[in-house]
Amino acid sequence: MKLAKSFIVFFLLLLPVRMEAADFVLVVNKKNPLESMDRSDVKKIFLGKKTFWPDGQGIDVVLLAEGEVHQIFAYDILNKSPRQLTLYWKQELFSGTGVPPKQLPDNKSVKAAVASNPQAIGYVDILQFDESVKKIKLD
């Protein structure tokens, strides 16, 4: 019995634990007229299924390369682990059906990329949000 309990504890320790202390905010360029977006549309945008804004302009997606905020965004919006998201885009890339979005190293780079491109969309740490970009409400 003791051995069984030890085994269960050991197994539970192996289970993945997601830390969700941080949070993200979805951001677009300040010229973008949208105020809010549906979660399913956001998911389709970040998986390359929806590639045009309502005005017909192309959507330029920007991802964070790594970190807690990227992990939370991937789990929460895309229902994928960061590794599954990477593999999803590599399947598109090497099958000839798509090209992965840009991945940038930190929040500052994402804000700069979104602020300089009217067609861009990205996400940043909620604590790093500033007025250089526009916050989009998730419905």
Add this chain to the structure above:
Amino acid sequence: MNRSLAAFCIFLFGLISLQPVSPCHAYNVRENLSINGFLSFGYIKSRHNNFLGNSLDGSFQLNEFALTTNYIANDTLRFGFQLLSRDVGPEGNNDILIDWAVVDYRWQDWLGLRLGKVKLPIGLYNQGRDIDFLRPMAFLPQSIYDENKRTLVVAALGGSIYGNLSFGGSGDLDYQAYYGRVDFREDSGQARGMEQLLGRTALQRGLGEVSDFEADNRYVYGGSLVYAPPFDGLRLGVSYFTGQTDFDFHVGAKEGSARGTNKDFVVLSMEYFLPEWKISAEYSEFTGDREILGTDIHDGRSQGAYVQLCCHIFEPVVLSALYDVFYADKDDHDGSNFVADGQPDFLGWRKDFGVGVRWNISDQWIVKAEHHWLNGAALQLPIFNPQGVDEDWSYFVLKTSFNF
């Protein structure tokens, strides 16, 4: 395997991997021009039967290299191609071939057009079948993704239309439809299977030896639908493929011809994933129809299905289990037609139970090991075992893959 080519590829990838790369690990030569690639090496060892080459003695003929280039011209237009070199037993020999090359015009989300050499959407995984680090195991389940049929189903010179249809709160549907011709290589499993059948038929009829064998694909066409319901993680798919290939040859001093028609290759697919789990299952039926030297060969309608479970026990390690079954004729599960033809009944089926472990060292580098226990010798196993086949057999694979 061509050693100089292998050395070149290792040097090239080594050079690339030493360079500082962007977080997506592509080479962004310019803002809209990127270069990516992958390579994999494997070792296969089997017991009782050879599988895809001389695996009884252990074989390193299990590798793939690819270089991929994409240029995004604007919001709707993309140019891309991928060079692929592979060596899987007697097939490939590390010749460098164009795997796909497309001009991709995406007019709207619901309609796009690709022209060139396009990958074919059969089942959920055929378009990515040569990308080792995407697969849980070294090979995709053979009941659906038979390596001997790869040349016929992997890509076609022609075009496809594709798009995503949104149904609001009811989910969305990805579709693809294609038409084209296949560059049919004589070292492909399917051509070699036809050549072997021709040789046996010619011998039975006392016609002499088969020589100057050539394969010429006339057409392939088909399509796929993949529905994503409004709850996360589930994909349901159906795909259809058909094609026809003509074979010309000399038998003795005379010219001969044969025809292979792949009718109604239908695959039903289901995938459900959570961040730590993935289960996939597919079912297929397929009618082959071969005509050799004016005689119709009874091929029947084959049947295949598998279930595969993958579990991230902890972050870098994924465990996989597979049960995969194939019947050469869905109306002859016990192989009695083979017995009537003087052959072993177990040529009529192939049942594969496999377990594997995959270690994701990083997003770029993986190592995996797996073992399979099999019963039955369908799916052209006699090609690799001219001395005869055993009913029960097994194989082990160790493989590593790198991508950037």
